[in-house]
Amino acid sequence: MRIYACADYRTMSRQAANIISAQVIFKPDCILGLATGSTPIGTYAQLVEWYKKGDLSFAEVRSVNLDEYLGLAPDHIQSYRYFMQKNLFDHVDIKPENTNVPNGLAEDPEAECRRYDRIIEGFGGVDLQLLGMGHNGHIGFNEPSNAFPTDTHVVELTHSTIEANKRFFASEADVPHKALTMGVRSILQAKAVLMVVSGADKAEVVHKAFCGPVTPEVPASILQLHRNVILVGDMEALHLLPKEVLHLCD
């Protein structure tokens, strides 16, 4: 595992974007696993800037997103499909038909989960999976529980996740209580995992995930078992990790 400790959010975003762009340049027809949340917004903005400068093309890239709220239409302003369109897809040359986000309006959510797993299998797995992390250690929407959920599944969001995500909605009552999320197996099968973390409020969970026991109570801790994880964070989020494991980057 390699950990890049960056001075601030901007540097963190540039470093994460550098790693994604290295993947895309190295393998133009790669499969990118993409994430939402506030942390990767700067990373996407940097990728868009490099695309606009002509340094990067997503023309052959195919993507799979981690998750989607159940019950939200793709054009709902808080849906993860909408987030991806506004932060990345609408601004680069990725082909719309090559982007995948679970369908939050699926009539049969279980069938949608199976369909989604078949898409990932059909791709032969993800080359580079971008991840953020929730305050309770969730990855995608794999919430703390007594077992690691393997496949794409419907999840009941925890109170702490609803609480954390209500800032994006008009009120807490508007936050959906369920979501569709890629399971831990697909995440672990990615050839490389890039996690981005930012802010002092993440420091404790980052320490638990990477220095504590591997446990489904902290879903991100499973990444300790992955052979190719890159963690990119700002100093505020990483300051509880042992200094000797950090590669400083500015």
Ligand code: GLP
């Ligand atoms: C949501 C998403 C996660 C994301 C998490 C953290 O719950 N489902 O994929 O990692 O939020 O978000 P943020 O980066 O805003 O802290």
